[in-house]
Amino acid sequence: MRPWLTVATYNIHDAIGVDREFAPERIAAVIAELDADVIALQEVGSHAGGTDVLAHLRDATGYIAVAGPTRLRSSGEYGNSLLTRFPVQETTRIDLTFKQREARGALDVVLDCDGDALRIVATHLGLRPAERRAQIQQLLRVLETQTPMPTVLMGDLNEWFLWGRPLRWLHAHFEKTPAAATFPASAPVFALDRIWIEPRALLDRVWVHISPLARVASDHLPLVARIVRP
Numbered sequence: 001m002r003p004w005l006t007v008a009t010y011n012i013h014d015a016i017g018v019d020r021e022f023a024p025e026r027i028a029a030v031i032a033e034l035d036a037d038v039i040a041l042q043e044v045g046s047h048a049g050g051t052d053v054l055a056h057l058r059d060a061t062g063y064i065a066v067a068g069p070t071r072l073r074s075s076g077e078y079g080n081s082l083l084t085r086f087p088v089q090e091t092t093r094i095d096l097t098f099k100q101r102e103a104r105g106a107l108d109v110v111l112d113c114d115g116d117a118l119r120i121v122a123t124h125l126g127l128r129p130a131e132r133r134a135q136i137q138q139l140l141r142v143l144e145t146q147t148p149m150p151t152v153l154m155g156d157l158n159e160w161f162l163w164g165r166p167l168r169w170l171h172a173h174f175e176k177t178p179a180a181a182t183f184p185a186s187a188p189v190f191a192l193d194r195i196w197i198e199p200r201a202l203l204d205r206v207w208v209h210i211s212p213l214a215r216v217a218s219d220h221l222p223l224v225a226r227i228v229r230p
Helices: 024-034 053-061 129-145 165-174 212-217
Strands: 003-011 038-047 064-073 076-084 088-095 105-113 116-124 151-156 193-198 203-208 223-228
Touching: 003 024, 003 116, 003 151, 003 193, 024 053, 024 212, 038 053, 038 116, 038 151, 053 064, 053 076, 064 088, 064 105, 076 105, 076 116, 088 116, 088 129, 116 129, 129 151, 129 165, 151 223, 165 193, 193 223
Parallel strands: 003 038, 116 151
Antiparallel strands: 003 223, 038 076, 064 076, 088 105, 105 116, 151 193, 203 223
């Protein structure tokens, strides 16, 4: 099969690096290194002083930007985002907030990839196991009721337990995909950031983007996947 496109997921840690410096220009430079066609971003926000990180990344990279804020803080919106080189056909925000825990959500976006439709579901799940179980069940219900098309689910799942029910459910739906360690960026041990593709045959390979800049720009490393044409 011919290569089709490259996707990536990247928790940018509010553009604050491991050196505790707020530097959205470093995140933009890492995104340029990735050269991916579609990038799911987590922990994207506005900052005091007027810096809108998503707008900065959009302007610095030339991507189309889709915002998926999950909460409002004093400096502005904060949450998920998507950068894409392809036109956006549909955008839906899914509220995944669990009880009184921190607001969480997902972006459900359909892209026109040179005439072929591709669904991207970009998310950032909760810190507690009960949250993640409820959130994955909700996402799977959404996917099972949608019109079938090539679909990518990606983001920071915060799932530390490789034998936990959320991952088993995702493997059952998408089939198992490689899990590469992305956190912490300086010496990755945990596979918190994940990418699933449906149909599974479209997934060519998955890898972690490791560069000197990526190791310092955020506390997560980007995870990248190459997809072949259906």
